[in-house]
Amino acid sequence: MKAALCPIGAAALVCSSVLSAQAAPGHRVVSPISGTDTLLFDDTGALVHTWPSDFKVGMACYLKENGNLLRSIVTTSGPSGTGGGVQELALDGTVLWDFRYDTGGVLSHHDIEPMPGGNVLLIAWEELAPQEAIAAGRAPARISGITRPDHIVEVRPCGPGAGEIVWEWHVMDHVIQDIDPDRSDFGDVARHPERIDINFPPDRSGGELNHLNSIDYDPTHDWIVVSSSFQDEIWIIDHGTTTAEAAGSTGGRHGMGGDLLYRWGNPASYRGASSGEQVLFSPHAARFVSKGDGEPPHVLVFNNKSSPHSEVLELTLPFDGERFVRPSCAPFGPLEASWSYSAAGFDSDLMASAERLPNGNTLICSSMQIRIFEIDARGQVVWEIDDEELSSFPFHATYTARTLWVDRPSEGCATYEVRFDLMFGTRHRDEFFMLMPTPRRRPKIAWALPWEVCLSAQGFLDESGRAGITGDVPRAVHPEWIGEFVEYTARAFDLPRRGSDSTSNTIRLECIP
Template sequence: MRPRNFGVRVHDQQKATEGFTLYSPLWGQQANLMNMNGEIVHQWELPGYPGGYARLLPNGNLFYAASTDDGPPFKGGAKGGLIREVDWNNNVVMEYRDDWQHHDVRKLPNDNILYAGWEMMPEETAGKVKGGVPGTELPEGIVSDFVKEVTPQGQVVWEWHAHSDMDVEKYEMHPLCPRRVFAWCNTTFPLDNGDVLISLRQINLVAIIDRETKKFKWERHDDNWGHQHDCQMLPNGNIMLFANGMNTLAPHPCSFITEFDPDTNETIWEYRDDPSTYFYSHHISGAERLPSGNTLICEGSFGRLFEVTPEKEIVWEFINPEFADTFFGETANWIFRAFRYTPDSSEIGGRV
């Protein structure tokens, strides 16, 4: 249902985490920094649609990917291609281009760039892909994912390829997923030791890639997640992710946030709405654990950002009022991810 009220709808000043929220409407061409009242206090114009989000760096610069016209032989949401770091006044500090980049891109502490990309899967390997909807391959074949770390000058210093570093036959695609892409990486979360935590949407899998062997040193598959997004390792060592809840056996589609211990898979914390169907985004979306212990949630396909306490009380809520045309032939106010920065953070640094 299209929302009827936009902007900030809830703000508990005693319980909400004070700060500024950065979001990039997926079908707009800007990154917005807003205060707790929903007022835009700073804005950066982007040269294309976000691919799929922007974030502030510790030096206060904006880091993002924007869509380019070239790339894979299909239209996919959160496609980027142009990776940039810009200063507060939108002056370009660094630029790198890979037209097949999509979904996630990170600036590493060593100034290198970690990102997910697509590539055509070799025909021999494509023949081993199991599952998915029969006959939905692209005319060109099947696209698969890679993850690369490159220097700001574009030198590749590390790379991982799904078609060669995974046992493709072991991981069957969900039967309702088109076979055009295996396995649709939507998150590349760098770990302190150089390993990478990834989310593979089409096979309902999160895994840690060993930097040295390029094999999975840990993995978990759960069809109940329903094509999850935004897996991340928290400072306490737990993993948190946005479980979209699409194509599951649940009686009613719903999303949830789950935090679990990767050693035992025990659920440590979870957020669901009541009734559960009041919280549902079948794609995109994410969550961020805030310094206060609260969690900022992005219900992407509804354009809704909201903050909950550990006790699951909603203490801040915003709905994006900006609707724009999509390449699906409809309008949407989608947001891929959002981030909250406290006033005393280095990212804000007294600039607003």
């Protein structure tokens, strides 16, 4: 086998950023909402890669575990935050999956969540005609046409242009109201905080009921967290249910079906306290923070319209290992955040996000200021890009530690051409690198390549800290190799200091007939 070193010649666009060794190594993914491109910035603030698209971003963008980009797209017009579709793109921009959820009275919007195993969670609206909303207990005075409650669907990709809905949850299965005793959802709102008052907030009319704007998943506890801009809350629901259980109030891991396990931010929404005890105001970007060692995760949330400035809050969830604990005759805790960040001039009344990084730093996107920055545990800014580097408002910014990618094999040819892409970032410009294989034994991975000889390469990164390696791999593989796999890792070396400077993520490739 011959391997060719193919340096990528495009120079990095160096941004005006705060350069600090305290910034988390890795990349930040951003999609300005008025454009079609998704951008990848390294830990110095340099723009090192762009995914082009024919569609405007439908707000959200993430890198999947396999290194592909998952982003929502705008396919139609609609209320603020409208999407309508999701695409998965390879590093070179090839569209690998294109799924639409924009017909038949449903429309995906705002956020998506890539799940372990490849499924995707979508937030979406469904349409209720006025008579349907009234039948559900919505006060007629609050109806001015189509009513749009939220729901969540989990989609399993099925081929390049299709998806199967394998699980779903609907707000309308869990509403309560106290204005019409003849309706099946009539009840005492204060006695049922696990249900959602269809007439709250009392001063809001128009189409949307909830305006869910973020979604995240905790695989350890099988929980989903969402943020509701209109209820001024975060909600946690049980994903460990069947779709039938998610439509009811029994079953699942917690025995509550699809009812809310936990809510926080505005106890007036379930009449658990007065409006004076409200903490969240139009929140966005509820994100789990893994604590490890079997402990329940914390939650980060961006509190957009808090006074006098926006703030980021970290909550310690009141979970005792079996259930979320609520004090008698009191709102759900905690009473105070376990960590918070705010600063003079820090304000984003719309959109925005915060994400805890592996090194303990926090990546913050102040959307309306067109500002993305990273702070350490003391609240000191250690990395930043500003509006000079972004074309318009970003909905959020997300993080990836990935620095090594591999493409899929080409089809219909005598050999497979395999390409590895290294992107260590401009901090590692001109450094020596090695791509190193290590044969391993099982388990198999989701997609496979035939390998006869382990590909390895070495050379120097270009001025953007990037390089490409290609190799032609014969189809024929010796039978005793079948089912085995090879792990690939790249390392960059700072030769003047005589040491390894950075190690990439690991990629596994399987040997097949």
